[in-house]
Amino acid sequence: MNLKTTLVALALASSLAMPVLAQEGGHSTPHIEKQSWSFAGIFGTYDQNQLQRGFQVYREVCSSCHGARLVAFRNLAEPGGPGFSEEQVKALAAEYEVADPTADGGVRAAVPADRFPSPFATEQDARDANGGALPPDFSVLAKARGVSDAFPFWIFNYFTGYQEGGPDYIHALLNGYHEEPPADFELAEGKYYNDYFPGHAIGMAPPLSDGQIAYEVAEGQTEVPLTVDQYSKDVAAFMMWAAEPHLAGRKQTGFVVLLFLVLFAGLMWATKRRLWQGIEH
Numbered sequence: 001m002n003l004k005t006t007l008v009a010l011a012l013a014s015s016l017a018m019p020v021l022a023q024e025g026g027h028s029t030p031h032i033e034k035q036s037w038s039f040a041g042i043f044g045t046y047d048q049n050q051l052q053r054g055f056q057v058y059r060e061v062c063s064s065c066h067g068a069r070l071v072a073f074r075n076l077a078e079p080g081g082p083g084f085s086e087e088q089v090k091a092l093a094a095e096y097e098v099a100d101p102t103a104d105g106g107v108r109a110a111v112p113a114d115r116f117p118s119p120f121a122t123e124q125d126a127r128d129a130n131g132g133a134l135p136p137d138f139s140v141l142a143k144a145r146g147v148s149d150a151f152p153f154w155i156f157n158y159f160t161g162y163q164e165g166g167p168d169y170i171h172a173l174l175n176g177y178h179e180e181p182p183a184d185f186e187l188a189e190g191k192y193y194n195d196y197f198p199g200h201a202i203g204m205a206p207p208l209s210d211g212q213i214a215y216e217v218a219e220g221q222t223e224v225p226l227t228v229d230q231y232s233k234d235v236a237a238f239m240m241w242a243a244e245p246h247l248a249g250r251k252q253t254g255f256v257v258l259l260f261l262v263l264f265a266g267l268m269w270a271t272k273r274r275l276w277q278g279i280e281h
Contacts, residue, residue: 030195032147032172034164035233039240042161042255045248046241051082053215053224054238057231061207062138065130067118070139071242074112080248081241086112131190133203142166142239166243167236172196174232177206208232 038047055076058068073093076084084092089112096110098117110117118137120126127134136144146165149157156162173196181193181200191201208228217223224230241247 029198030172030176032168032196034147034162034168035171037164037167037237037240039237039247040162040164042251044251046080047237048081048083049221050234050237051241052084054234054236054241055082056215057208057213057235058138058238060213061231062235063116064119065126065135065204066138067120067135068116068138068242069118070115070137072113072115073110075245077112078245081245082238131203135204138239138242140243142170142236143243145169164240167233167240169196170236170239171229171232173202174208174235175228 037044038050039045058066073089073096076082076092077086077089093110093112093114096114096117097107098110098114099106100108118126120129123134143166147168148154173194176195176197178193178195181187185193185200187193187201191203192205193200194202208231210228211226213226213231215224215226224234244250
């Protein structure tokens with residue numbers, strides 16, 4: 001058996017084993033549906049209004065437990081992001097306090113150059129406030145999570161440019177809670193049943209509910225439904241931006257590079273034809 005045949009056999013075996021592993025314990029993980037994101041595809045970009053809504057969800061609901069230590073206030077005003085003005089960013093930053101040994105009392109009001117402060121002083125404080133669980137930081141969480149497609153379907157992701165596995169997973173997780181676990185599932189005290197969380201027992205209580213957040217809709221903007229589904233899409237999009245704020249610029253650069261390579265290959269082919277024209281070989 002040659003190497004190619006061996007690799008194909010291993011890939012098929014792993015793909016057949018995946019459903020068995022997912023159903024271990026009698027509770028399978030449902031298939032995560034791929035959502036329609038504005039930033040999907042080769043030419044996708046962030047929806048500024050959605051990022052603003054997602055930031056509102058993060059600030060009003062998520063920031064009490066989850067930090068965003070790699071995101072600076074000034075990033076909110078950068079091109080391709082939520083599109084807040086510099087004045088709005090300054091006012092927002094001033095509402096937070098950051099540690100500063102040189103300031104009176106060791107703290108001062110934040111400025112746009114500061115990063116979002118953690119809601120807890122130490123990791124142990126975070127665990128104590130969350131039943132021993134450590135709430136993950138939101139900075140790059142959307143890139144640290146993903147969706148596993150069975151063979152051979154994941155191959156198509158290379159051709160479609162699919163990279164929205166993180167937001168798809170986050171959206172599914174936030175919509176995957178059950179008030180009661182299945183009758184044959186033992187749920188530990190202080191845990192909540194979720195279809196999409198590994199092991200189905202998650203330490204985070206359902207953070208969202210319909211009508212929980214009143215969106216600040218500016219004049220001329222279309223109103224969106226105040227549902228868990230919409231909230232979760234918006235905050236997942238915001239988390240994707242936080243993890244990759246220059247996504248649109250990267251895609252534009254990649255397209256220009258590909259275009260250059262195509263033109264360069266054409267020039268090389270034409271040069272070769274010209275140089276070898278009329279020469280027998």
